[in-house]
Amino acid sequence: MSRVDVKKPSLCTSEPLSQETVSRALSAFSKIVKSCYGPTGRLKQLHNGTGGYVQTTSQSSALLNGLSVTHPLLKLLTASVQNHISRFSDGGLFTAILCCSLLERFQDLKVASCMCVKISQHLLSSCTDYLTSEACGCRIPVDFNSSKILLDLVRSVLTSKRTCMLSRKEADHVSILILKAFLLTVPQNVGTSVRLGKCLYVPMKDKSVMDSRVYAGLLIETPEFDLTRMLPAKRTASSPIKMALFSVSLSGDFCNPGEGAVVVHHGVSLEAAVLDQLLGLGQRMVKDGVGLVICQKVVHPALKQYLKANQVVVIERVGVVMMEPLKEMTGSQPIPSLQCLSRACYGNLKDLQIEYFASKRFLHLIPDDPAVCSLMLCSRNETAWDELKLVCQAAEHVLQLTVKDPWVLLGGGCTETHLSSYIRHKSHKMPSSTLENLGCSQTEFQLVADCFCHSLETLARCLEHDGGEILTDTTWGHFWSVPPDVPYNSTWSDFALKCGCGLCGSDQDLSWRALHRPSRPFPPQSCVSESSITSADNLVLDSFAAKCNGLQAAVETACLLFGLSYVVEDQN
Amino acid sequence: MATATRVELRRLAQEAAALAGVVRGSLGPRGGQVLLTRPTGELLLSRDGRRVLEALNVGSPTARMMIACISTHCNLTGDGAKTFIILLSALLQGLENLMERDGAPFCKNVRGREKHKEKCYGLKQVSRFLTVIQTCILDYIMTQDLEKHFLSIFSAYDTDINRCTMESVLEAYFCGKVASNWQKLLSQLSCDFYYKAIAGENASEVLHLVDECFVELHRTVTGLPVSSSRILEGLVLQRDFAVYCPSVGDKRVLIVTEPIHTALSDLGVEVVITAECQYQVSELWITKRTEAVIRHMQHNNIKVLLSSVKQEEVVHYCAKNCGISIVECLSLEEISLICRITGISPFRPSQDSIHTGIAEAAVAKFCQPLRLGAKGYVHIGLSGTDAFQPHSIILCGAVHGVTEQHACAFHGAFKMLRQMFVAVECCEPLSESQDLLNTQQGSAAQQQFVEEPTNCENIPAHGKQLILCEVETEKRSLVSTAVGAKELAGSHTHLNNSSCITMPCADLEPNTVCSLLNESEKYIVDLQKLPPEYKHPGKTGVDENEPSDDNQCIHITVEEGTCSRHALVQLPDSKDSFTGPSHGPSIKDGRNNKSCAQSNAIYSIKAGALVPVGGIFEILLHYYLSSYAKQCQSTSTSVLCSLIADVLLSVPKTLCRTQKRNAFAQLYLEVTGALRSKQQLLLTNQKSLESVSCKYQLVASVLQCAAKLLNIDLIVGIKRLPQKNVESDSEGDL
Numbered sequence A: 001m002s003r004v005d006v007k008k009p010s011l012c013t014s015e016p017l018s019q020e021t022v023s024r025a026l027s028a029f030s031k032i033v034k035s036c037y038g039p040t041g042r043l044k045q046l047h048n049g050t051g052g053y054v055q056t057t058s059q060s061s062a063l064l065n066g067l068s069v070t071h072p073l074l075k076l077l078t079a080s081v082q083n084h085i086s087r088f089s090d091g092g093l094f095t096a097i098l099c100c101s102l103l104e105r106f107q108d109l110k111v112a113s114c115m116c117v118k119i120s121q122h123l124l125s126s127c128t129d130y131l132t133s134e135a136c137g138c139r140i141p142v143d144f145n146s147s148k149i150l151l152d153l154v155r156s157v158l159t160s161k162r163t164c165m166l167s168r169k170e171a172d173h174v175s176i177l178i179l180k181a182f183l184l185t186v187p188q189n190v191g192t193s194v195r196l197g198k199c200l201y202v203p204m205k206d207k208s209v210m211d212s213r214v215y216a217g218l219l220i221e222t223p224e225f226d227l228t229r230m231l232p233a234k235r236t237a238s239s240p241i242k243m244a245l246f247s248v249s250l251s252g253d254f255c256n257p258g259e260g261a262v263v264v265h266h267g268v269s270l271e272a273a274v275l276d277q278l279l280g281l282g283q284r285m286v287k288d289g290v291g292l293v294i295c296q297k298v299v300h301p302a303l304k305q306y307l308k309a310n311q312v313v314v315i316e317r318v319g320v321v322m323m324e325p326l327k328e329m330t331g332s333q334p335i336p337s338l339q340c341l342s343r344a345c346y347g348n349l350k351d352l353q354i355e356y357f358a359s360k361r362f363l364h365l366i367p368d369d370p371a372v373c374s375l376m377l378c379s380r381n382e383t384a385w386d387e388l389k390l391v392c393q394a395a396e397h398v399l400q401l402t403v404k405d406p407w408v409l410l411g412g413g414c415t416e417t418h419l420s421s422y423i424r425h426k427s428h429k430m431p432s433s434t435l436e437n438l439g440c441s442q443t444e445f446q447l448v449a450d451c452f453c454h455s456l457e458t459l460a461r462c463l464e465h466d467g468g469e470i471l472t473d474t475t476w477g478h479f480w481s482v483p484p485d486v487p488y489n490s491t492w493s494d495f496a497l498k499c500g501c502g503l504c505g506s507d508q509d510l511s512w513r514a515l516h517r518p519s520r521p522f523p524p525q526s527c528v529s530e531s532s533i534t535s536a537d538n539l540v541l542d543s544f545a546a547k548c549n550g551l552q553a554a555v556e557t558a559c560l561l562f563g564l565s566y567v568v569e570d571q572n
Numbered sequence B: 001m002a003t004a005t006r007v008e009l010r011r012l013a014q015e016a017a018a019l020a021g022v023v024r025g026s027l028g029p030r031g032g033q034v035l036l037t038r039p040t041g042e043l044l045l046s047r048d049g050r051r052v053l054e055a056l057n058v059g060s061p062t063a064r065m066m067i068a069c070i071s072t073h074c075n076l077t078g079d080g081a082k083t084f085i086i087l088l089s090a091l092l093q094g095l096e097n098l099m100e101r102d103g104a105p106f107c108k109n110v111r112g113r114e115k116h117k118e119k120c121y122g123l124k125q126v127s128r129f130l131t132v133i134q135t136c137i138l139d140y141i142m143t144q145d146l147e148k149h150f151l152s153i154f155s156a157y158d159t160d161i162n163r164c165t166m167e168s169v170l171e172a173y174f175c176g177k178v179a180s181n182w183q184k185l186l187s188q189l190s191c192d193f194y195y196k197a198i199a200g201e202n203a204s205e206v207l208h209l210v211d212e213c214f215v216e217l218h219r220t221v222t223g224l225p226v227s228s229s230r231i232l233e234g235l236v237l238q239r240d241f242a243v244y245c246p247s248v249g250d251k252r253v254l255i256v257t258e259p260i261h262t263a264l265s266d267l268g269v270e271v272v273i274t275a276e277c278q279y280q281v282s283e284l285w286i287t288k289r290t291e292a293v294i295r296h297m298q299h300n301n302i303k304v305l306l307s308s309v310k311q312e313e314v315v316h317y318c319a320k321n322c323g324i325s326i327v328e329c330l331s332l333e334e335i336s337l338i339c340r341i342t343g344i345s346p347f348r349p350s351q352d353s354i355h356t357g358i359a360e361a362a363v364a365k366f367c368q369p370l371r372l373g374a375k376g377y378v379h380i381g382l383s384g385t386d387a388f389q390p391h392s393i394i395l396c397g398a399v400h401g402v403t404e405q406h407a408c409a410f411h412g413a414f415k416m417l418r419q420m421f422v423a424v425e426c427c428e429p430l431s432e433s434q435d436l437l438n439t440q441q442g443s444a445a446q447q448q449f450v451e452e453p454t455n456c457e458n459i460p461a462h463g464k465q466l467i468l469c470e471v472e473t474e475k476r477s478l479v480s481t482a483v484g485a486k487e488l489a490g491s492h493t494h495l496n497n498s499s500c501i502t503m504p505c506a507d508l509e510p511n512t513v514c515s516l517l518n519e520s521e522k523y524i525v526d527l528q529k530l531p532p533e534y535k536h537p538g539k540t541g542v543d544e545n546e547p548s549d550d551n552q553c554i555h556i557t558v559e560e561g562t563c564s565r566h567a568l569v570q571l572p573d574s575k576d577s578f579t580g581p582s583h584g585p586s587i588k589d590g591r592n593n594k595s596c597a598q599s600n601a602i603y604s605i606k607a608g609a610l611v612p613v614g615g616i617f618e619i620l621l622h623y624y625l626s627s628y629a630k631q632c633q634s635t636s637t638s639v640l641c642s643l644i645a646d647v648l649l650s651v652p653k654t655l656c657r658t659q660k661r662n663a664f665a666q667l668y669l670e671v672t673g674a675l676r677s678k679q680q681l682l683l684t685n686q687k688s689l690e691s692v693s694c695k696y697q698l699v700a701s702v703l704q705c706a707a708k709l710l711n712i713d714l715i716v717g718i719k720r721l722p723q724k725n726v727e728s729d730s731e732g733d734l
Helices: A020-036 A060-066 A072-088 A092-108 A113-132 A148-159 A168-185 A270-288 A301-309 A320-330 A382-404 A414-428 A432-438 A442-461 A530-535 A544-562 B009-024 B049-055 B061-077 B081-102 B104-110 B115-144 B163-175 B180-197 B203-212 B276-299 B313-322 B332-342 B400-420 B430-451 B455-477 B481-508 B519-529 B545-565 B567-579 B590-599 B616-631 B635-648 B650-656 B663-676 B692-710
Strands: A011-014 A044-046 A055-057 A139-141 A198-204 A213-216 A218-221 A241-246 A261-264 A292-295 A313-315 A347-349 A351-357 A360-366 A372-378 A407-410 A469-473 A479-482 A512-514 A541-543 A564-569 B003-006 B033-037 B043-046 B218-222 B230-233 B235-237 B241-243 B251-256 B270-273 B302-307 B325-327 B362-372 B375-382 B391-397 B609-612 B689-691 B714-717
Touching: A020 A060, A020 A072, A020 A092, A044 A060, A055 A060, A055 A382, A060 A072, A060 A092, A060 A382, A072 A092, A072 A382, A072 A544, A072 A564, A072 B033, A072 B043, A072 B400, A092 A113, A092 A442, A092 A544, A113 A414, A113 A432, A113 A442, A113 A544, A113 B180, A148 A168, A148 A382, A148 A530, A148 A541, A168 A198, A168 A213, A168 A372, A168 A382, A198 A218, A198 A320, A198 A382, A218 A320, A218 A372, A241 A320, A270 A301, A270 B276, A301 A313, A320 A347, A320 A360, A320 A372, A372 A382, A382 A541, A382 A544, A407 A414, A407 A544, A414 A442, A414 A479, A432 A442, A442 A469, A541 A544, A544 A564, A564 B049, B009 B049, B009 B061, B009 B081, B033 B049, B043 B049, B043 B400, B049 B061, B049 B081, B061 B081, B061 B400, B061 B692, B081 B115, B081 B635, B081 B650, B081 B692, B115 B616, B115 B635, B115 B692, B163 B180, B163 B400, B163 B689, B180 B230, B180 B391, B180 B400, B203 B400, B218 B400, B235 B332, B235 B391, B241 B313, B251 B332, B270 B276, B276 B302, B276 B313, B302 B362, B313 B325, B332 B375, B391 B400, B400 B689, B400 B692, B609 B616, B609 B692, B616 B635, B616 B650, B616 B663, B616 B692, B635 B650, B650 B663, B689 B692
Parallel strands: A198 A372, A241 A292, A261 B270, A292 A313, A564 B033, B218 B391, B251 B302, B302 B325
Antiparallel strands: A011 A564, A044 A055, A139 A407, A213 A372, A218 A360, A241 A347, A351 A360, A407 A541, A469 A479, A469 A512, B003 B714, B033 B043, B230 B391, B235 B375, B241 B325, B251 B362, B362 B375, B609 B689
């Protein structure tokens, strides 16, 4: 008999956004994310209060995973940001802050929610149209012939996360490593389908960041003591090492008997039969001149002994994760059963070396075509290592996305201020046909557009955590920050030397305004040119794909939450 | 101990009103969204009334019954849950007010008994009348009066579907289902899908397939903007390749549903191993056999293997060597869809001979990996053998809730289209329903004519008549021309009567607006002048039941008036009441009308019939129902008809709520004005259209649901699950 529970009726709340608990939770969340944003963002410690593991972070992915939100509205918001992060690895805080500040401002508006949603959708599409158009003034094409822009991009990703505690020199070093690793994963021979290789991270927690290195090929940690004796001795330097890769267990157990019964007569030992097969296999491999045997699972000691005696290196229990890179790197085919060993399965390795790091020993498998690489990441601090790994993965992902969309956006708040000036200028005088299509009046449109621009500017202002003044120029619409202790009547041009992204200097005749003050709309000009890019060093850049998607996700989520008229909570 | 609670109409009305209150906010194109949380913590967004109502987990059994009715309705049409509950709530409210104020027409004959019984009987009567109205009057009005206002999805001269019209239908649908910023995009997408997927003439078959296999035809991606949703050619299978061997050109595809590599022993088989070498040899043989099967496939030029089960690694190995790609662990639904599209059946390596050629293979234009978000899929371009051209819908959204909502809406859209292409056959042939009304009213009138009847005596007789007629109709449907003929003769006589009197009647009133317009129409005009609120119900914001009440009293005065003038005038009136005033000057001879009705025995709403959105349908139906009510002789039918007519107005009222203050009044005047001046109703400012058959189903379902609810008098609480009727085993024993 099944047990029947009486279902509790659901809780139905109307106009959820106007509730005080919701707005309080929302503003708390928005404060948290805002204070984490940017290279000077404040760190957060996450702990459960009962003596658990303490995590220090300012990264959105770690932060959102750690935060437990209960209200469905906030859950929706964080889910949206997390989905964005899982697709793009970058721009999580950007999305969260934009979404929060849009929501906060929409609530103060006296415009019907569906109208508000429609207008913001229109503004969003004009933003994305602008960003993808040729005329865009905050977008730089990526030149894959030089490493400059890519390196700047990686460095911007690294420095925006403060928890890694990287010095300038360390950041440069890790950026170069990441870029190198990425370039190693690009296959040299491009067939019908291009597929990027894999970069594996090897943790090394008691060395300094500067000791990190990148290796082409794989590093496999081995417990063996006497590694030199393991290596195949008789080998000329030019000839490749033949290797066999097993996905079947070589443990000698009798497995996979099927669903029926198996009757074994007295005196017949199946284990012996299997071991017989194993040794036969070993003999064939030795005869074929195999120098390296790698098994995903366990290898029978007898077989291991036999192979070792014949100068064959045996690596066992590499796990399923390593199988794909091994297969790709060596061109060998995993052998699925003891019956189907053939010469076609063997793969080739260029070389096999031993590397020592601190107290660990690694076998370094060097392939001919290095589609796989290993990045040995060193950090003295456990938390910093975790954070560093996340950051490296994010940077790697950003590079991959950049290959797809060969553009980068100006970082350091410049894209936000530029975009805001653009929208302000565009929405200043809307053609009546557009307004008619939307079914709204010019004032309604203006109100929503102001909200939208303010929210973008809020993002830029969140980059400054020390009470400094944020300015924007009226030529390019870039971001300039002034230190907090500037005397009131001094000229701003003495203090604002470089804009946020580093592309523009203040030597030109510029007029500034404070970002939060209203001003006359102007059409922002582009300052992106061949010469300006080459002359400026240490640019701050953002991933094009991640930021575009973040912008869309933020506006869509804000519209979604703002358009809610009811929340029905199932209490079961 | 079981507990019993009495069902009160007031309680029902309150419950329906509460439910309607929840969904009212999300009705229409400007409606808001509802966020639902599941016990699992899953977040869902919805504007679908059915989903919201089901998520409420209401406790009351009657409210649950209402929701169950809505679910049944939505399963059929994929739309209309919100309108359903709003109509139901207004109807119950109206009925309650009616019974409270004046339940007289329905419960006169139980006078003297307890009050409760009287009430109960009254409700039962109402319920019966509702059923009659739904089956007879509604169908009649739909097919006779409303039909001329319908537009069609088909172009004027051929059976091609007008793409523009299709778009407007879909847009109207999505206006009620998704957030306002995605309505345009999704309606475009669904329209694209419709035109891409449906190649041949056989649209309804394809719609059926899309409806059934929608889960397999769409994929959702979270974390990307909604605007990256798109339609892809071919199918997107849930799994990634187990083995991928790229190749160019067309590929032959094979389906397997069992493991190719057999194990040493199988279920129910005992393997005896007598020697070690025997084991080794049998293992070897199994591997060789697998290899042979794969080689056989290679020889037959098979490039892709679609498997519903997981294949052994040996199979992967062999396939890789033979250049065959494998996709495994496909769901049974996916396999059956592929079989359906391509018309092939699965290959069974254990039984089919591997020496003869493989005939049953499908051909795919392409078969490649596809990456959507974080997951890998197989994108396969199968060319269909029937009318369906395989296409997949990729729906993107920031969160799972959004993609889920869009998928549901998309699915519903195809349900709605499917329903739209169905011609609705009215429940009974019109001649019979007309008969029913005819006899009913005729006799009522006769009674009045003969013996100056009081209302209270009229009603039970009327009720009896009804039952009789129902029996009669049943009999008739069992095929009996004799009965038909007899009845025809029967009604013939008194129709003859009526046609005789038509002329004098017309002569009596030479000063009517149009000399051929009958009396009753004049009364309608009068009636509309009489209560001032009735013209602007939205503006003045009067209680919904007030107009109906007014109707009622006016109607009674009309009746009285005619009675007092001359009893004979009654008959032509009753005849006209079912011909309908809208037929205008051409009042048909009763006999003609009848024979005409019988010649095309089944009247139906044409497939693909459409009306403009925004409550136009409701206002039209309101107009015709209320004019019907004014001519109807039977007080109870007339009262109920006018009640239903007013209830219908609650939909446009709710829709206009978010617009300007007098939007409803304007709309109402515009429509009724056009109707009265007999202009073709063309609302040029309304671009969107909706399906008539869905609307018709909706009104019919609401009436059925209300009738069902009114029939209940007690709720009995029991402590265990209701026992299902288990069929006795005796038959099995025999």
